[in-house]
Amino acid sequence: MIFRKNSMLRLTWVRLCRNHLAIVGLVILVALIFTAVFADVLAPYAYFKQSLRERLQAPSLSHWLGTDEFGRDVLSRLIYGARVSLQVGLVAVSISLVLGGSLGAIAGYYGGKLDHVIMRVMDIQLSIPTILLAIAISAALGPGLFNLMIAVGISSVPAFARLLRASVLSVKEMEFVEAARAMGAGDLRIVALHILPNCCAPLIVQSTLRVANAILSAASLSFIGLGIQPPFPEWGGMLSSARGYLRGNAYLSLFPGIAIVITIIALNFLGDGLRDALDPKQKR
Amino acid sequence: MLRYTLHRILMLIPVVVGVALIIFTLLYITPGDPARMALGEDAPAEAVEQFRKNYGLDDPFLIQFSRYIYKGFLQGDFGRSYVTKNPVTVELMNRFPITLRLAFYAVLLGVVMGIPFGIICAVKQYSLFDSVTMVLALIGVAMPNFWLGILLILLFSVHLGWLPPSGFTTFNEMVMPVFTLSGGSLAIITRMTRSSMLEVIKADYIRTARAKGQSEFKIIFRHALPNAMIPVITIIGMQFGTLLGGGILTESVFSIPGVGRLMVESIKMRDYPIVQGGVLYIALVYCFMNLAVDLLYAWVDPRIKAQYR
Numbered sequence: 001m002i003f004r005k006n007s008m009l010r011l012t013w014v015r016l017c018r019n020h021l022a023i024v025g026l027v028i029l030v031a032l033i034f035t036a037v038f039a040d041v042l043a044p045y046a047y048f049k050q051s052l053r054e055r056l057q058a059p060s061l062s063h064w065l066g067t068d069e070f071g072r073d074v075l076s077r078l079i080y081g082a083r084v085s086l087q088v089g090l091v092a093v094s095i096s097l098v099l100g101g102s103l104g105a106i107a108g109y110y111g112g113k114l115d116h117v118i119m120r121v122m123d124i125q126l127s128i129p130t131i132l133l134a135i136a137i138s139a140a141l142g143p144g145l146f147n148l149m150i151a152v153g154i155s156s157v158p159a160f161a162r163l164l165r166a167s168v169l170s171v172k173e174m175e176f177v178e179a180a181r182a183m184g185a186g187d188l189r190i191v192a193l194h195i196l197p198n199c200c201a202p203l204i205v206q207s208t209l210r211v212a213n214a215i216l217s218a219a220s221l222s223f224i225g226l227g228i229q230p231p232f233p234e235w236g237g238m239l240s241s242a243r244g245y246l247r248g249n250a251y252l253s254l255f256p257g258i259a260i261v262i263t264i265i266a267l268n269f270l271g272d273g274l275r276d277a278l279d280p281k282q283k284r
Numbered sequence: 285m286l287r288y289t290l291h292r293i294l295m296l297i298p299v300v301v302g303v304a305l306i307i308f309t310l311l312y313i314t315p316g317d318p319a320r321m322a323l324g325e326d327a328p329a330e331a332v333e334q335f336r337k338n339y340g341l342d343d344p345f346l347i348q349f350s351r352y353i354y355k356g357f358l359q360g361d362f363g364r365s366y367v368t369k370n371p372v373t374v375e376l377m378n379r380f381p382i383t384l385r386l387a388f389y390a391v392l393l394g395v396v397m398g399i400p401f402g403i404i405c406a407v408k409q410y411s412l413f414d415s416v417t418m419v420l421a422l423i424g425v426a427m428p429n430f431w432l433g434i435l436l437i438l439l440f441s442v443h444l445g446w447l448p449p450s451g452f453t454t455f456n457e458m459v460m461p462v463f464t465l466s467g468g469s470l471a472i473i474t475r476m477t478r479s480s481m482l483e484v485i486k487a488d489y490i491r492t493a494r495a496k497g498q499s500e501f502k503i504i505f506r507h508a509l510p511n512a513m514i515p516v517i518t519i520i521g522m523q524f525g526t527l528l529g530g531g532i533l534t535e536s537v538f539s540i541p542g543v544g545r546l547m548v549e550s551i552k553m554r555d556y557p558i559v560q561g562g563v564l565y566i567a568l569v570y571c572f573m574n575l576a577v578d579l580l581y582a583w584v585d586p587r588i589k590a591q592y593r
Contacts, residue, residue, distance in 0.1 A: 124302035129529030264426035
């Protein structure tokens with residue numbers, strides 16, 4: 001990577017590198033993204049390929065993690081599952097980032113009545129537990145990958161709205177904003193070019209941690225049968241169908257769970273590391 | 285304090301109506317005709333017509349919503365289930381105590397174990413106990429609670445045969461669900477207590493207490509703990525809501541007949557009045573919990589009390 005000398009990005013990167021846990025998280029994530037992108041090449045079998053003669057086989061050389069109740073290769077399904085989980089996590093967080101972020105920025109920048117209305121609406125949404133709201137939304141939208149993303153995304157809009165509002169409030173009174181306004185910049189330009197770049201640090205941290213939450217929510221929804229439907233591999237959904245085979249085929253309910261936990265831990269490591277690296281003053 | 289309490293109680297009204305509006309709108313725009321779902325695909329047109337009329341499904345949105353609010357909050361009538369034809373209130377009331385108990389025990393477990401663990405970790409920072417607890421807490425936060433439940437069933441029911449894998453009446457049946465639901469919260473409360481304690485212990489007034497020769501026990505429990513508890517109380521209040529929602533998953537892992545399972549079943553059968561009622565009930569309880577936490581907060585923290593003199 002090319003950095004300008006002592007740029008913010010470079011300093012952050014150097015500080016991040018000193019944090020071993022964050023690097024572990026980053027490496028795991030890169031590996032996961034690699035797996036997700038090249039799932040077609042990496043998976044030994046197709047995720048939907050059934051073979052009833054080979055159903056419910058324990059891990060072996062031909063099926064490293066065994067086969068499920070339809071004789072499908074568990075490893076291949078886990079690999080494709082990584083693609084689904086990461087997709088849901090990233091898209092859902094992008095949805096809440098764009099929606100919540102703009103609402104929060106508008107509330108913080110304009111203030112007054114508009115701020116009051118937006119934040120009260122966010123408070124109302126916050127008084128429904130997140131997972132419950134996600135369940136209600138996905139019940140309303142019906143099952144499917146895209147609807148799952150929307151449900152998970154909308155349910156964490158208030159978190160981003162609050163965060164961005166707070167950051168905008170702290171930045172908007174600064175002199176460089178006043179200078180920009182004095183030079184005749186419009187509201188949109190001031191917010192997009194002058195205020196937002198200064199709110200990036202908490203936003204990046206929050207987004208990383210929220211991807212973890214989104215993946216957990218998506219797995220939960222699929223587990224109770226609301227998210228992604230059976231033939232499609234999703235870690236939560238795989239755990240749900242493995243529940244019928246606890247006696248004798250315990251491995252079926254082990255591997256998807258391990259995959260979820262590793263992903264979440266990696267994201268949490270990276271998120272915490274980024275927080276420390278981006279804001280060394282507030283080291284926790 | 286009284287003014288603050290009244291203010292907070294009045295603030296609850298728009299929140300409750302807002303929550304009702306969100307849930308009502310969500311299920312209103314849901315594709316699929318509940319009349320067809322309740323009566324079956326090949327029901328005669330007149331029966332469908334009659335059903336729609338009985339449940340007021342043909343009225344405009346605002347009329348339906350106002351009726352829902354009016355009947356619900358002033359008469360306690362949240363409609364009837366499309367499937368069992370029982371009043372929603374009755375269906376929920378049968379199940380709600382179980383869900384509430386589950387969430388309550390889970391919070392209790394989180395508090396009773398999490399706070400002492402957090403304190404010990406903070407006092408003995410970097411000790412073996414601290415490291416082990418922090419690693420477990422790390423995993424606890426990352427673990428979906430339904431998987432924790434499955435693992436517990438695998439170990440204690442399938443392999444060891446010590447605990448029953450389902451139900452929620454006897455103590456033995458309750459152990460695993462409560463621990464399952466509590467797992468994440470326990471981890472979060474432990475971590476929060478630890479970091480909050482560590483921060484407070486570094487404060488100047490603690491050094492002063494040490495300097496004047498106060499005993500270590502008194503320093504921790506008299507001087508440090510009350511101040512360290514303020515952020516922990518907030519977290520505990522927030523956890524209660526998470527646990528009420530998370531109970532849905534725990535209930536479905538352990539086949540517990542609570543509101544969560546009822547809602548999951550109702551969603552599959554498109555029994556909207558039950559779903560609406562369920563979400564509203566949980567949100568209401570959550571709001572009251574938050575209110576209680578905020579009042580407790582104001583009581584603990586004189587700075588907030590002072591604002592409302």
